[in-house]
Amino acid sequence: GAVVSQHPSWVICKSGTSVKIECRSLDFQATTMFWYRQFPKQSLMLMATSNEGSKATYEQGVEKDKFLINHASLTLSTLTVTSAHPEDSSFYICSAGQGESGYGYTFGSGTRLTVV
Amino acid sequence: GQNIDQPTEMTATEGAIVQINCTYQTSGFNGLFWYQQHAGEAPTFLSYNVLDGLEEKGRFSSFLSRSKGYSYLLLKELQMKDSASYLCAAADSNYQLIWGAGTKLIIKP
Numbered sequence: 001g002a003v004v005s006q007h008p009s010w011v012i013c014k015s016g017t018s019v020k021i022e023c024r025s026l027d028f029q030a031t032t033m034f035w036y037r038q039f040p041k042q043s044l045m046l047m048a049t050s051n052e053g054s055k056a057t058y059e060q061g062v063e064k065d066k067f068l069i070n071h072a073s074l075t076l077s078t079l080t081v082t083s084a085h086p087e088d089s090s091f092y093i094c095s096a097g098q099g100e101s102g103y104g105y106t107f108g109s110g111t112r113l114t115v116v
Numbered sequence: 117g118q119n120i121d122q123p124t125e126m127t128a129t130e131g132a133i134v135q136i137n138c139t140y141q142t143s144g145f146n147g148l149f150w151y152q153q154h155a156g157e158a159p160t161f162l163s164y165n166v167l168d169g170l171e172e173k174g175r176f177s178s179f180l181s182r183s184k185g186y187s188y189l190l191l192k193e194l195q196m197k198d199s200a201s202y203l204c205a206a207a208d209s210n211y212q213l214i215w216g217a218g219t220k221l222i223i224k225p
Contacts, residue, residue, distance in 0.1 A: 043217040093158050110158040
């Protein structure tokens with residue numbers, strides 16, 4: 001089946017630094033990648049949708065200059081949290097879609113980000 | 117607006133059966149997903165329904181009624197490892213997933 005590899009699994013960084021999270025679709029071409037954030041005991045919150053070769057579409061309230069998304073190829077999408085603050089500490093998960101419909105159903109393993 | 121409702125928490129006994137309900141309101145509809153999520157891990161896919169009826173997959177079954185905007189996930193022969201959160205998500209007309217808040221299922225011996 002479809003596999004999405006997400007790295008790193010966890011990261012601790014200092015306030016003000018930037019962190020890059022990568023998601024790779026290993027055995028299929030992901031035309032669409034969804035990025036989610038999940039706070040403890042809460043459901044998934046969609047942050048942005050990225051399509052290969054074009055700019056990401058951000059959900060209301062998500063700062064596009066803070067959460068930089070790049071989807072340069074059909075197998076790789078990255079999320080960079082810039083100038084991280086403690087309130088950015090969360091579980092970040094990518095989900096890759098395929099085909100024309102593009103709705104995501106294969107999740108990466110998630111990245112636990114802690115900003116100290 | 118778009119909305120998904122499911123119970124916050126349920127408790128069941130090992131070996132028993134539990135049904136987790138989900139109601140949805142979306143702009144258009146392209147299917148209903150159920151995911152299982154253990155604490156600290158990413159969700160894993162359980163089922164997808166787009167037509168009315170019951171889909172059975174081992175100990176897990178999922179039901180959909182499009183006219184009622186209703187789905188349920190049925191778990192049989194509960195095991196301790198089934199303790200997790202169960203997320204209901206509906207795909208709207210743009211195939212965007214609208215997520216429920218999740219149901220935390222607690223299994224007691």
